[in-house]
Amino acid sequence: MTSAHLLRLLRHFSWWHWLAISLLLVLLDYTVLHTSRIIDQRAGDVLLREHAKRRPVSTGVVVVDIDQRSLERMNEAAGSWPWPRSVHGELTDYLARQGARAIVFDIHFNEMDFYRPEHDQAFAETVAAHSNVYLAMALQDSGSGGPMASMIPPAVGVVALPGANPQTRIPVLLPLVMLQHKQPEAMRGGLINFVEDSDLVGRHYLLYKDYQGWRFPSMPARLARDLGWPLPQQGDRILLNWRGAWQHVSYADLYEDAQREQPRRPLMEFKDKVVVVGAAAPGLMDLRLTPLASTYPGVDILATSIDNLRAGDWLGEKPRPVVLPFIALLLGSIAWLFARGYAPTRILYGLLGVNVLVVAIAWWQLGRGVFLPLFAPLAWGWGYFWLCALLAYLKERQQRERAMGMFQRFLDPRVVSDLVANGEINTEVNAESRQVTVLFSDIRGFTTLSETRSPEAIVSLLNRYFSTQVEIIFRHGGTLDKFIGDAIMAFWGAPVNDPDHARHAIAAAIEMAEALVRFKAELTELGHDFDIGIGLNSGPAVVGFIGSRDRLDYTAIGDTVNLASRIEGQTKGVARVLVAESTMLLAQADFSYRDCGLHHVKGREQEVRLFEPGRLGTSGNGS
Incomplete structure (x- = not known):
């Protein structure tokens, strides 16, 4: 649109008309388009990262990390990855003896090892012997799967919703090694599906997922139910309250401790802690995009969600439309100031002050466990400010040109422009x-x-x-x-x-x-x-x-x-x-x-x- 078109619009629309148009666009965005959601997401990520740096290491959740060092050191004892599953069984026994409250595997056991079935058998028996071991499951986007009635035992924890069909075939990855070796009661666990927001960043974790009349619990929700942790009363997911670091123990170090004939002081105190076993080695490709990093270990995401439910400190999330009155107030104030003839620079400084105040409020609320989507309103405020500044400039230029045209007949043309500008x-x-x-x-x-x-x-x-x-x-x-x-x-x-x-x-x-x-x-x-x-x-x-x-x-x-x-x-x-x-x-x-x-x-x-x-x-x- 050319300046001439803008000038013509300016003659027909006042600041209040532009305010009404802007508020209609805001309402359309917040109810239909949601284009400004990414601003809340990305700006909120900055706060979440800074907030995570200030949160101490969890005292209730420990990560056993299959890191690159473990892949190299375990070659002699277990060969190349994937290791025989009896190795995981030995680690499970060791952690159970150390008094771990729950042992969670962020590893899928859905396929049988046809070349080493005895190792699968040993692992299945070990898991069945300990009622605090939880195995990973995942719903897939495609595939047929097996019928619910024959494939999923009660230990999985799936709930039939009204109208659920027992013959429904659901593409879900289950720890079928347990079923194959006649240990269906050991198939306790939950979904570990990674949840992406609209910008492909993972900020939430599922509590459950409904599929064709069946409700699958997530791993954190299953633990919460079994261990008596409170669950959110509404919604199917939580907004994660991240930590900057985790208690990590190398899988290889822990396995070596488990193999010692003479026990020694453990690498870490595991008594009454939830131990999450998973892979953070880059070569195993379990790295995700999160607010904290573009390659964040999936096992740490699972540990974060479990820890949030354990401590009850997940982030409350206000719905985005709750800020609509604030946007109306902000845009209305800007329009009023421009209509009153305040200089754009003064309004700009005022808007900067509002930004500082809003960020301070968002940070304060984040510390209290509430995430406020206040950044898109600020973006709307800046957009409206620059629109008003442009209109004010065009109006001033129109007045200047009018004054130049009128006064050049009466004054020296060489000084008219300076007089008008001043x-x-x-x-x-x-x-x-x-x-x-x-x-x-x-x-x-x-x-x-x-x-x-x-x-x-x-x-x-x-x-x-x-x-x-x-x-x-x-x-x-x-x-x-x-x-x-x-x-x-x-x-x-x-x-x-x-x-x-x-x-x-x-x-x-x-x-x-x-x-x-x-x-x-x-x-x-x-x-x-x-x-x-x-x-x-x-x-x-x-x-x-x-x-x-x-x-x-x-x-x-x-x-x-x-x-x-x-x-x-x-x-x-x-x-x-x-x-x-x-x-x-x-x-x-x-x-x-x-x-x-x-x-x-x-x-x-x-x-x-x-x-x-x-x-x-x-x-x-x-x-």
Whole structure:
């Protein structure tokens, strides 16, 4: 959209119209489009990372890490990955002896080891011997799976919802090694599905997942149910409250301890802790995108969710529409400030202050376990601010161009732009009373001159004369009011306030008289009858744009103007330049004056004392 289009829209829409349009867009976004959700997500990630750094290491959950070091050191004892499952059984026995409250495997055991079935058998028997071992499951996006009635024993913990069909085939990865070796009661566990938000980042963890009438618990929810931890009353997921670090124990180190004939002091205290066994080695590809890192170990995500339910410190999440009143208040405040004429820079600083306050509130609430989606509202505020700033700029430019077009007729074009930019003249200001000095200049002998020359020559002569005189007026800061036939009207003191308006006006009048002498010399014999008279008067006048809707002129009206015109009429036979006593008194120290006595002027009962000004050291300019 071009600036011309924006200007046209500006003429038809006020700040409040733009506010209504913006609020409608906000409502559409929060109810249908949700395009600004990613702002809450990404900005919230920054807070979550900083918050996680300040949370201490969990005292109730330990991660046994199949790291790269473990893959290398276990080669001799177990071969390459995947290891025989009896290795996991031996580790399970060891952790159970150490008093672990729960042993959770973030490893799938859904496929049988056809080459080493005895190892599967040993692992199945070990898991069956300990009621605190939990195995991983996962719902897949595709596939058929087996029928619910025959594939899923009660130990899995699946709940049939109303209308559930026992013959439904569900693509779920189960620890079928337990079933194969006749240990169905050992198939306790839950889903470890990774949950992505709309931007593919994992911030939540499932509590359960419904599939065709069947409800599958997640691993953290299954532990919570069995161990008596409280669960959220609403929703199928929790927003994770991350920790910056975990108690990690290398799988290889722990396995070596388990193999020792003579026990030693354990690497870590496992009594009454939940132990999560999983793979963080890069080569095993269990790395996920989370707020904390782009390659965050999946086992740490599971540990975080379990720890959140254990401690009851998962993050409460306010629904995004709850901030709509705040957005309306923020945008309404911005619109009100712009409509009141506040400078955009002041509004910008205020908005920055609001940002700091909002981030502080979000951080404070995060510390209390609540995530507030306050960042998209800030983005809407900034977007609306820049829209208003653009509209204010376009409106100001329109006013500036209007002022430039109007005042270039009255003022020196070289200074109009500076005056408008500095706010010294404004087309929106109504007519007002100002202290001004008014100048009238009229040509004498013009009638005689026009009778002896062609119209073209007369027009050329007048244009040359007016150009010279107007240039002098502009150079001394005067405002050209109008041409009245062969007369010029100008004034000082408006639209720009000029405390020395009388001095500047007299200086211009003296220079205009001096320029006339040079001009007459150029005319040779034609200049004999060509002369001017200049009258000046100072006082109050009403100044502003006066006229019809279609044609306005910036002019001065009042008794001060009328007297200046009458003084110009008194110059013939007295002096080229005459000023009223009011003007002389305002610039008494700047010029020399010749007292020309009292004069009776039309429209006034009292006579007016007039003076001929001259440069200091002279006695006037002559008649």
